[in-house]
Amino acid sequence: MLRKCLIANRGEIAVRILRACRELGVRTVAVYSEVDANARHVRLADEAVAVGGAAPSESYLNVDRLIAAALATGCDCVHPGYGFLSEVETFAEAVIAAGLVWIGPPPDAIRRMGVKTEARALMERAGVPLAPGFQSDAADDAAFLTAAGQIGYPVMVKAAGGGGKGIRVVYDPAALPESLAAARREALHAFGDPRVYLEKFIERARHIEIQVFGDSHGNIVHLFERECSAQRRHQKVIEESPSPLLTPELRANMGAAAVEAACAVGYVNAGTVEFIAAASGEYYFLEMNTRLQVEHPVTELVTGLDLVKLQFAVAAGEALPFTQADLTQRGHAIEARLYAEDPRAGFLPATGVLLRFLPPAGLGVRVDSGVESGDAITIHYDPMIAKIIVHDSTRAGAIRRLDAALRETTLIGTTTNLGFLRALVNHPAFAAGEIDTNFIERHLDDLLPADDLPLPDGALIAVALADLNGGQSAESVQAANTAPGDPWALADGFRLGQGALRIDR
Amino acid sequence: MQKTYLYNGRAVTVDLAPLPDGRWRATIDGREHIAAVQPRPDGGVTLTLEGERRTVYVERAGVERLAALDGIVYTLSPPEARGGRRRGVRPGANELTAQMPGQIREVLVSEGQVVARGQTILLLEAMKMEIRAAAPADGVVARLLVKVGDIVERGQRLAEIRPNEGTEDDA
Structure with a gap:
């Protein structure tokens, strides 16, 4: 049994983990940068350790300081949350080398899923569907041109190093050499690795991901899907489960493919296999996120499971307390991410002291937040204020509940995307379940709050x-x-x- | 009692008169309301206007008044502070202002340097975003008002560019 946990994160996810620890009787150690000394995650923790300056590289990404803090406070485990060091295998290795339990997947699984070309090759061998693509470390532009012709335009040029960085969509062979050159430059700059690969670009694509969970006894299950097609520049805005696109057969197939993907890397703990799906129902492996996701509450609400507590149990060596056959999806859950940003100024991040923050409440309304009234949104970290997650028996009911919850949210002190979120959930295309990953960009004019609302x-x-x-x-x-x-x-x-x-x- | 504010650049006025029964008569633009006022312990106030209840939260931020109602925040400023936040007003061609709050990451020019319109003057970073602040016109960097590491507010002046003859008003 684990006794004391260092939470190597901040904000809402640190608070979420702290709450799970309270229930488990695990003592908590928060870490904080100099500007976070009075942050909510610090106030709620049993102990807190200063780990450095405001810049993440000096504090929340400072491996040596974090390990030293865990050892100095007598912790026996470390939870990385999401972002920061959660998918850095050298951090996981350092935690384990210090004799601490890492609440996450094996470092080797993080590494193998981290290099996107390697993950693609691995998935191909495991029989997981891949978008038609082309990768070769040696190929010249002529080989890429031939391959792109075979795949069929439009194609995407992507960096092997990963992430959404530097992705280019090419509609025409004439534009390919220039896009390859630009993508290589950007990849070299961002990851120190100029390798790129091609992948078929799926138009009107849907982003559907499968939550997986493995234990150290060889059991791996999936906890169904989340659809995250409502995105803006690869930034998820709204996530839901079940996906309005999936039939029971498709759900079972994608779930089985995700379990295959996780098995292929000997996965343990919580992970997410992301797929791109076409409206026709074809789906392709995108990548695997080897950590707890921001949108995990959606899965918690429909499965009735506490994923963070499960992470602790599995990390302590326990077997999963259920099999695939025991799991069901109940009702419908939707999450909206409330950000400090100005939709009318290109969604640039905003800052400010939250003079008054009254989150919504009521049946089927959950709010995960790292801030309260009096706390500040600063320039140093992610501008997410809260996740507002609702659950109801039907999708239509959940949409109405989310709209009511957003309307009930009082937030004074910074500019937010609250009006944008309400416009999005009230859009007829959202009600019809027809959102693809470019929907927000295409319909931005419908979704931006009016410039001059009448004053009530x-x-x-x-x-x-x-x-x-x-x-x-x-x-x-x-x-x-x-x-x-x-x-x-x-x-x-x-x-x-x-x-x-x-x-x- | 009359109170006037600026909302989105326009003056709005309410006339308030107490009534013997504890309610208020509020007149706005010829519309008359009888308002019952029920304060809440958390600082909000529930108004009943024509039988319909609305809970409003009001906060002050400097001279501004921020009122939250049904998920929307309305910003009112005193009548003397014309323009308030200057939303939609373009800064002069000779000044460079911060588009978002952030930290100055890099300054790429020095005072006295000749710059071309669109040339990057400095890099501003906040959260995970980096934006370039570019010269609004061809000219000379007259003054740099910030240095690397400075934290700036949205709208804060970053540099003054003295435009070349004839390019000053092309925006």
């Missing part, structure tokens, strides 16, 4: 009433009006122990 009279009245009282709440305005002479009703900003001092923010 209620908002103006509330502001004016607050100002009548010098910026205090309307409480004493009403009291002054109803109970003249009552000392409690004096609108002079009096507060116990503070005199009549008022601080403007």
Whole structure:
């Protein structure tokens, strides 16, 4: 049994892991950069260790400091969360070499899935469907041109080093040599590896991923799919399960393919196999993410499982407490990512102190967040404020619940994508389940909030009433009006122990 | 009592009068409402207008008033602060401003240097994004107002470019 865990992350995922630890009776050690000393994940942890400067390279990516912090506080395990060091096999190796339990997949599985060309070759041998493609370390442009002709345009030029970086779509042979050269340059710059490969570009593609889970006793199951087609520049915005595209047969086939993919690398713990699917139902392996995903709550809501607690159990050597046949998808779950960003200014990130953040609540509404009222969104880290996840018995019900939850969300202090999210979930194409990965880009004009919303009279009245009282709440305005002479009703900003001092923010 | 604010660059005025029963008469643009005001312990206020309830949260940020209602935040500024946030207003051709809050990653020019319109002056980084701030016109870098490592707000001036003759107003 694990006793004490260092959480090598920040924000909402650190909070999510902390909560699981509380339930398991595992003590928690948070780490923080100098600007995160009062962050929510630090406030909630049993202990906290400063690990360096604001820049991630100095703190949350600082392997030596993180290992030292785990050892100094007597931890016996490390959870990496997502992002940061979660898919860096040298970190996993360093954790294990320090005698600590790594709550994640074997370092070798991380490495083999990390190099995209190697993962493709591995999947080919395992019989997992691959988009028609071409890879060769030796090939010259002529060989690429021949291959692209055989695959059929449009084709994508992708970097072997991975990620969404430097992907180019080529519609015409004449443009291929230039795209190859540019992709090689960018790949060399980003990964120190100029190798590129070709893959068929699927138009109107859907992004469907399968959650897999393995234990150290050789059991691997899948926990069904999540559809994440609502993306903007490869950044997921809304995720859901089940996918409106999948039939039971397709779901079973894709699940089996994902389990094959995981078996091929001896996978243990939580992972996700990403596929690109065409509207016709053909699907192709995209990549495997060897970590817990941002959107894991969607799977938790439809399966009724706690994936983070399962990660601890499996890392401690326990067998999965279920088989594939025991698992079902119940109802429909949708997650929306609330970001500090300005949709009307090209979605550039925004910052600010959250003067007031009142997340939604109620039946079937879950909010995972790393911030509360009074916390800041800074320039240093991801601008995600919260994940709002809803669950209902049907997809239509879940959409209505999500819309109501977004409407109920009060957030003052930074610009957010709240209006954009509401426009997206209310779009007829979303209701029809017809979102592909380019939908947001194509329909951006429909989705951007109006530039000049009329001001509701209620908002103006509330502001004016607050100002009548010098910026205090309307409480004493009403009291002054109803109970003249009552000392409690004096609108002079009096507060116990503070005199009549008022601080403007 | 009359209160006037700027909303999206336009003046909006409400006239408030207390009524003997504790409610308020609010008149906006000739529309008259009788408002029952129910304060909430968390600082919000529930207004009942014509029988319909609305809970509004109001916060102050400097001179601005931010009112949140049904998931939307409305920004009001005092009438004297014309323009408020200057949304949609283009900065002058001779100044370079930050498009987003961030940290100055790299400064690629020095004061006195001749630059071409579109030339990258500096790199600004926030979260996982990097954006280039480019010269708005052909000219000379008159002043650099930031250095590497500085943290800037959205809209903050970064540099002054003295445009060459005749290019000043082509934006």
